[in-house]
Amino acid sequence: MLKIAPSILSADFAHLAQSVQKVEQAGAEYLHIDVMDGHFVPNITLGPLLVKALRPHSKMFFDVHLMIEQPERYIDDFVQAGADLICIHAEACTHLHRCVTQIKETGAKVGVALNPHTPLNVIQYILPLLDLVLLMTVNPGFGGQKFIPQVLPKIDELSRLIKQNGLTAEIEVDGGINAETAPLVARAGARVLVAGSAVFGAPDPAQAVHDIRRAAEQATAAIC
């Protein structure tokens, strides 16, 4: 089943709880929370305190995307704050397997994110441990960037790898996803679609969630 994950990076931070409730009522399954440290990426966003503040306002699955160096320092804090899944960047971890294991031991789900240029083989041997692989379709750091189409064959390759090996990891895509690009990534095999500016920058965020889902579902229905 296809899941829509609005990214709060493009939401109105002064009215965050209301913005989150709008997309939850529209049926979005995941809430994508972008954490940036000003080192791994040039931008700085938010920390566990904000996740904790939002938690009582939503039953959505909190998908926390850590764009931070040495994420092992903050995993426990984000899980205690209410994260359901922690996604770390392969490029930000010297000991990726150790970080993945640390997340699993908290009881949270675990994801690994790959930048557009990073090959799939960096996660080849730990793929069976993962609940989710996040393929970045922009260079991380900012919302509102243009989709990078060169990632499409990578989505397709990962999708085949997961199927061929009988694995269960979900493929998430993040960056430049809207009703035009959603069909492309869904056709390639992505099943969790992050959308920030296309949802929270739209005049009607609830309608935007429906439009992205419909566009992706029509594309996958056409394959079957």
Ligand SMILES: O=C(CO)[C@@H](O)[C@H](O)COP(=O)(O)O
């Ligand atoms: O992780 C990131 C950016 O680094 C994303 O989650 C963005 O928030 C997506 O924003 P849009 O490209 O959908 O506007």
Ligand SMILES: [Fe+2]
């Ligand atoms: Fe993200």
